[in-house]
Amino acid sequence: MSLFLFVLKRVGRGVATIWFAVTVTFLLLRLLPGDPALALASTNMTDETRANLLAEFGLDQPLPVQYVKYIGELLQGNLGISFTQNSEVTTVLMDRLPWTLLLAGSSLLVTVILGIPLGVLAASRAGGVWDRIVQVVAVTGQSLFVPSLGILLLYVLGLRLGWFPIGGAYTDGTYGGEWYLSVLAHLVLPCLSLVLAQLGAYVLTMRSTLIDSLGEDYVVLARANGMPARRVLWKHALRNALLPTTTLVGLQLGFVVGGAVLIETVYAYPGIGRGIYEAVTQLDFPVLQGAFLLLAATVVVANMVTDIVYGVLDPRVKAAS
Amino acid sequence: MTTVEQTPVSTEDVPPAVKRGTWRRFRREPLGLLALGVLVVLVFVAVAAPLLADYPVGYGDQVLAPPSGEHWFGTDSLGLDVFAEVVWGAQQSLLTAAAASLIAIVVGTLLAVVGAYFRRLDTVVGVVVDLTLSLPILPLMILVAALVGPSTMTIILVIAAFSWPEVTRVVRSQALAVVRMPYVDAARLMTSSPVWIITRHVVPAVLPLILVSVVLTASRAVLSAAGLAFLGLGDPNTWSWGRILYEAQQAGAMSTAWWLPLFPSLAIFLLVLAATMLSTAYNDARNPRHDKGAR
Numbered sequence: 001m002s003l004f005l006f007v008l009k010r011v012g013r014g015v016a017t018i019w020f021a022v023t024v025t026f027l028l029l030r031l032l033p034g035d036p037a038l039a040l041a042s043t044n045m046t047d048e049t050r051a052n053l054l055a056e057f058g059l060d061q062p063l064p065v066q067y068v069k070y071i072g073e074l075l076q077g078n079l080g081i082s083f084t085q086n087s088e089v090t091t092v093l094m095d096r097l098p099w100t101l102l103l104a105g106s107s108l109l110v111t112v113i114l115g116i117p118l119g120v121l122a123a124s125r126a127g128g129v130w131d132r133i134v135q136v137v138a139v140t141g142q143s144l145f146v147p148s149l150g151i152l153l154l155y156v157l158g159l160r161l162g163w164f165p166i167g168g169a170y171t172d173g174t175y176g177g178e179w180y181l182s183v184l185a186h187l188v189l190p191c192l193s194l195v196l197a198q199l200g201a202y203v204l205t206m207r208s209t210l211i212d213s214l215g216e217d218y219v220v221l222a223r224a225n226g227m228p229a230r231r232v233l234w235k236h237a238l239r240n241a242l243l244p245t246t247t248l249v250g251l252q253l254g255f256v257v258g259g260a261v262l263i264e265t266v267y268a269y270p271g272i273g274r275g276i277y278e279a280v281t282q283l284d285f286p287v288l289q290g291a292f293l294l295l296a297a298t299v300v301v302a303n304m305v306t307d308i309v310y311g312v313l314d315p316r317v318k319a320a321s
Numbered sequence: 322m323t324t325v326e327q328t329p330v331s332t333e334d335v336p337p338a339v340k341r342g343t344w345r346r347f348r349r350e351p352l353g354l355l356a357l358g359v360l361v362v363l364v365f366v367a368v369a370a371p372l373l374a375d376y377p378v379g380y381g382d383q384v385l386a387p388p389s390g391e392h393w394f395g396t397d398s399l400g401l402d403v404f405a406e407v408v409w410g411a412q413q414s415l416l417t418a419a420a421a422s423l424i425a426i427v428v429g430t431l432l433a434v435v436g437a438y439f440r441r442l443d444t445v446v447g448v449v450v451d452l453t454l455s456l457p458i459l460p461l462m463i464l465v466a467a468l469v470g471p472s473t474m475t476i477i478l479v480i481a482a483f484s485w486p487e488v489t490r491v492v493r494s495q496a497l498a499v500v501r502m503p504y505v506d507a508a509r510l511m512t513s514s515p516v517w518i519i520t521r522h523v524v525p526a527v528l529p530l531i532l533v534s535v536v537l538t539a540s541r542a543v544l545s546a547a548g549l550a551f552l553g554l555g556d557p558n559t560w561s562w563g564r565i566l567y568e569a570q571q572a573g574a575m576s577t578a579w580w581l582p583l584f585p586s587l588a589i590f591l592l593v594l595a596a597t598m599l600s601t602a603y604n605d606a607r608n609p610r611h612d613k614g615a616r
Contacts, residue, residue, distance in 0.1 A: 020452040025464070032468045143594035145544055147551050147566060148586030151575055159576050250455075258459030262548055265570070276460065280467055280553050288467055292460040299457050 006311050014304040021296040025289055026070050030063060079290035084282045089290040093272060097294060099169055100271035104260045106187060107194035108249065115199050116238075116245065119206020123241075124233055126211055134207075138200035146259045150193040150266035157189060164188050167268045190267045194259050198252060205248050210241040246310045250303045257295050346606040353602025359595040363588075367411040374405035377560060385578050395580035397565070398572035406560045407584050413561040414592075417477055417546045422539040424481035429488025430531055434523050436489075437496035438515055446489060453486040459548055466554040473556045480545045487541075488534050492527050499526040529607055533600045540596035547589055562589050 051060070061069075073080075079089035122134040141149070158166035164185055165171065171182035213219065214237050222232045261273030268274060272291050279287040347353055366373065381400025388395045394403035436443035462479050469475045499505065500523060508518045543562075549555060550563025551570070562585040569581035 017452050017455050021456055024461075028465055028468065032465065139594065139597060143590055143597055145547050145586060145589040145593075147548075148582065148589065151566075151582045151586070155576060155579060155582075254455070254457040254459075257457040258548070261459055261463075262551060265552065266575075276463055277552055280463065283467060285464075285468065288460075288464045292457070292464050295457045295460050300455060303455055 003312070007308055010304050010307050010311070014300050017300045018297055021293060021300075022071065022074060023067075025293060026067055029285070029289060030066065074293075079293070080286035082287050083284045084279075085284075085287075089286045092287060093275065093290050093294055096270060096272045096275050097298075099269060100257075100260055100264070100273060100295075101298070102183075102187065103190055103194070103264070103269060103271060104256045107191045107198065107260075108252075108256055110191065110195045111198045111202055112245075112249070114195065115202030116206055116242070118199070119203045119245075120210060120233065120238060122203065122207040123210035123214065126207075131207075134203060138203040140200075141196045141198075142200035144197065146193065146197050146262045147266050149196055150190065150263045153189050153193050154266060169270050186267075186269075190263045190269055193263050193266075194256065197259055198256065201248060201252060202245060206241060206245055209244045210237060213237045213240045216240075243310070243314055246306060246313065250306045253299045253302050253306075257299055261295075343603075343606050347602060350602040350606060352598050353606070356595040356598035356602065359591055360599065363411060363592055363595075364415060366408055367415040370408050370412045374402065374408045376409060377401040377405040385574060387578070388580050394584045395578065397568065397578075397581060398574050403565070403580060403584055406565050407562070407588055409560045410562040410565060410585060411588060413473070413556070413559045414543055414546060414563075414589075417473065417480070417561070418539040418542040420477045421480035421484060421542040421546070422535060424477070425484035425488055425538050425542075426531060426535055428481070429485035429534075430492050430524070430527070432485070433489040433492035434496050434519055434527065437493060437500045438519055438523065443493075443497075446493070450486040450489050450493070453483065454490065458483045459545070462545060462549060463552060463554060466549055471549075471554045471556055473559060476546055476549060476554070476556065479549075480542050484538055484542060484545075488538060491534055492530055495527045495530050496523055499523055502526075533604060536596045536600045536603075540593045543589060543592055562586075 077090055079093070081087070082089050082092050085092055118134050118138075122131045125131050154166050157163050165182070166189065169183060169186050170179060171186075174182050214233070216237075219232055219237050222236055223229065260271065261276055263269070264271045264273030265277045272295060275287060276291050278284075279291065378401075379399075381396055381402065383392070383396050384400045385398055386392055386396045386400075392402050392404065394407060397403055397406070432446050436446040462483055465479050465482070466475055469479075505518060505522055508522055512518065546555070546561065547563035547566070550561050551567050553567055553571075555561050555564045555567065557564075565585040566575075566582055569575045569578070574581055
């Protein structure tokens with residue numbers, strides 16, 4: 001029963017976060033100097049045209065009325081009409097969302113798969129040569145501007161060596177298995193850029209928590225009992241050190257999405273980030289607003305799932321909530 | 322934040338001997354000193370930009386020329402000197418980072434410390450911080466910057482507006498612990514002024530954390546500003562490191578002229594790396610018990 005309550009609480013918090021994002025967006029659009037409805041009309045219009053435009057977008061009504069209407073529209077999945085593409089924002093963005101999910105999701109997966117063993121390697125040889133190398137790589141990746149990293153990989157692996165295709169997400173005119181292979185080939189470089197940018201956080205967290213848990217009494221006891229060092233490390237110490245790493249996934253989700261926006265621009269990858277880049281040049285506010293809300297919802301839902309998994313893994317969390 | 326040495330009240334929490342010890346230990350960290358050196362050089366370049374290079378404007382005669390004795394970092398698609406762009410970009414990037422992080426630190430610390438003292442406010446602050454930190458910040462910054470229109474002021478305010486929650490999160494946990502200390506209770510008996518207690522006792526106790534936050538917030542601000550500029554939301558009238566990359570991308574010269582992305586990228590990398598290493602070294606030096614091998 002307590003697990004049910006725990007899940008319910010987390011879902012409630014997720015809904016509250018999405019409501020917060022929606023409200024912030026609404027207030028930004030209405031209260032900031034730039035008037036979104038007027039941006040698409042010319043600046044030297046008559047007062048009458050201006051009034052008509054405001055009425056058309058419902059901007060002449062009092063703020064609370066606008067707010068209720070806004071939420072009502074959102075609940076129906078209506079994010080407005082794109083200024084430039086003359087179609088619904090939802091349609092425009094839904095075509096792009098899968099690509100962003102593929103890119104962000106695969107990079108997260110690869111980062112965790114690489115980050116945990118590298119952190120273990122560094123922690124088990126703390127102060128040694130491997131520890132130094134892993135740390136240098138981790139800190140370097142963390143300090144690089146994500147597009148710089150993307151351009152570097154694009155230039156070296158894509159252009160000079162020609163190992164991977166660059167630009168877009170698939171090769172036109174391919175079908176079936178060939179199409180999937182082309183998707184995979186186009187994914188490698190943008191995904192690798194995001195992996196290198198995130199890896200540091202995971203490796204360093206894994207390393208420091210593992211060093212802490214290697215100093216715990218139960219580890220010393222297990223060693224004293226004659227258990228092989230390798231088994232103590234992987235079976236006993238790692239298990240406890242994994243929990244902070246799970247928390248990190250939640251904390252880093254926002255960063256992954258931000259990084260994906262920038263990397264998609266570098267690689268002309270047809271995801272939401274590329275859509276944001278195009279919307280910025282055309283000042284397409286409905287698309288920018290929709291993109292933020294969609295990305296926020298994605299992050300919140302992913303975070304919720306991570307938290308619930310964490311709760312299932314660690315009995316103390318359920319008990320405490 | 323050079324006020325550390327000038328604040329006499331902080332002696333209650335951090336005796337001068339400990340502070341001198343921090344500096345002495347810090348001097349023994351070669352990486353920390355190197356990082357400090359790199360930051361000093363970057364600040365010098367930013368301040369001395371008018372002496373180092375002419376402001377890049379208009380058109381040059383050599384378009385997309387590789388690095389040479391005349392143009393150290395090559396030229397861009399308009400024939401402008403990339404070295405001059407990077408130098409002037411340092412000024413813009415550091416100015417943005419310093420201003421944004423200053424606002425974020427002041428607001429973030431204030432909310433954290435006042436919140437810790439007045440528990441009712443703390444609940445609200447805590448919820449807002451949690452909610453903001455669980456949203457993707459870059460898309461939010463993009464939306465706001467696009468709405469208001471790109472200018473240096475917009476960029477500074479947008480970055481500050483979404484950076485303070487991180488500062489509050491870090492400072493708040495420490496401030497909450499300090500407020501429960503017996504000496505704060507003692508101070509409550511001596512004065513009824515919360516302002517006095519907060520400025521004399523709570524702020525000095527969280528000062529080391531604030532110092533680390535300044536460096537880290539500023540380096541994150543450089544990355545955010547570069548990210549916005551890279552998407553075309555930087556100030557169109559001033560050169561910044563992000564704008565050099567944006568212009569290169571727009572001109573389609575990113576892959577043909579390697580020197581265009583390389584030099585601004587290196588500048589960003591050096592700054593962020595130095596900031597990270599400086600804060601790590603400062604943390605190690607401040608806490609003598611900290612085992613260097615284990616971190």
